[in-house]
Amino acid sequence: MVAPPDNDVLRARALHFKHNGSPALSGVSLGVREGEILAVGGPRGSGKTTLLRCLSGQLLPQQGEVWFNSVPVHTMGPLGRERLRRDRFGWIDPVPVLVPELNAWENAALPLMLRGTGRRHAKAAALEWLERLDVGECARKRPHALLQSERQRVAIARALVSCPTVLFADEPTAPLHRADRTHVLRTLTTAARSHGITVVLATHDAETAALADRAVTLLDGRRVTTVHLPPATGTEGRAACSLSA
Numbered sequence: 030m031v032a033p034p035d036n037d038v039l040r041a042r043a044l045h046f047k048h049n050g051s052p053a054l055s056g057v058s059l060g061v062r063e064g065e066i067l068a069v070g071g072p073r074g075s076g077k078t079t080l081l082r083c084l085s086g087q088l089l090p091q092q093g094e095v096w097f098n099s100v101p102v103h104t105m106g107p108l109g110r111e112r113l114r115r116d117r118f119g120w121i122d123p124v125p126v127l128v129p130e131l132n133a134w135e136n137a138a139l140p141l142m143l144r145g146t147g148r149r150h151a152k153a154a155a156l157e158w159l160e161r162l163d164v165g166e167c168a169r170k171r172p173h174a175l176l177q178s179e180r181q182r183v184a185i186a187r188a189l190v191s192c193p194t195v196l197f198a199d200e201p202t203a204p205l206h207r208a209d210r211t212h213v214l215r216t217l218t219t220a221a222r223s224h225g226i227t228v229v230l231a232t233h234d235a236e237t238a239a240l241a242d243r244a245v246t247l248l249d250g251r252r253v254t255t256v257h258l259p260p261a262t263g264t265e266g267r268a269a270c271s272l273s274a
C-alpha cells in the first residue's frame with residue numbers, strides 16, 4: 030500500500046461499491062488536491078453520493094483504497110473513521126438534518142462543541158457564520174420554526190464553522206430557490222478558498238460545477254473523461270466538459 034502524492038489531500042484508487050448487490054461505483058479513481066474545489070458531476074444515480082460517502086469514510090468500499098493524506102481510510106475501523114469525520118471533515122446533505130431540540134446557533138456550533146471548544150467561543154463563531162449565510166436573525170429559532178431554505182443555510186454554517194480540512198457537499202443548494210443558490214454557493218466557495226478548505230461538491234447542475242476549480246464526471250458508477258477549459262472572463266472557477274464514457 031503506497032500513500033498518495035503529497036499534494037493530494039484525498040485519493041481514491043479503483044473504488045468498487047455495490048448497494049445490496051447493485052453496482053454504484055465500478056473502479057473509480059481520483060485525487061483531490063489540497064485547497065481545491067472539486068465538482069463531482071453526473072446524472073442522477075451515477076454514483077456521486079456513494080463516492081462522497083466512500084471518500085469521507087461513511088461507507089467502506091468493497092474494493093479499492095481511500096487515502097486522506099497518508100492515512101488509509103479503507104483500513105480504519107468504525108471508531109477511527111468516526112473520529113476522522115468529526116475532527117477533519119464537514120458534510121452537507123441535500124436535505125438539512127438538524128437537531129430539533131437545539132436552536133439554529135446551537136446547531137451551527139455543534140461541531141466546535143464536540144471538539145471541546147468553549148460555549149462562548151463556539152456561539153460567537155456560529156453567529157458569524159449564520160450572519161454570512163443571511164440567517165443571523167434565525168439564531169434563536171428551533172428548526173421547526175424555520176423554512177427549509179433557512180434550515181439548509183444553518184446546515185451549511187454548521188459544516189463551515191469548524192473550518193474542516195475537507196468539506197463534502199452533496200447537492201448543497203438542492204432545497205434553495207434558484208435565486209438564492211448562487212449567493213449561498215458563492216458564500217460557501219469564498220469561505221472555502223479564504224480558509225483553505227478543500228471541497229468535494231456533488232452536483233448535477235453545470236452552473237454549480239462551473240464555480241469549482243475542476244470537475245470530474247461520473248456515469249453509471251464510472252469516471253468519464255474530463256477536459257479543462259480556461260477561466261472565462263467574469264466567472265469564478267473553471268469550466269470542464271466530459272467527452273466520452
Ligand SMILES: Nc1ncnc2c1ncn2[C@@H]1O[C@H](COP(=O)(O)OP(=O)(O)OP(=O)(O)O)[C@@H](O)[C@H]1O
Nearest residue numbers: 048049052053072073074075076077078079080233
Ligand atoms: N441505499 C441504497 N440501496 C440500494 N441502492 C442504492 C442505495 N443508494 C444508492 N443506490 C443506487 O446506487 C446508484 C448510485 O446512487 P447514488 O445516490 O450514489 O447516485 P447519485 O449520482 O448521487 O444520484 P442522485 O443525484 O440521485 O443523488 C443508483 O443506482 C442508486 O439507485
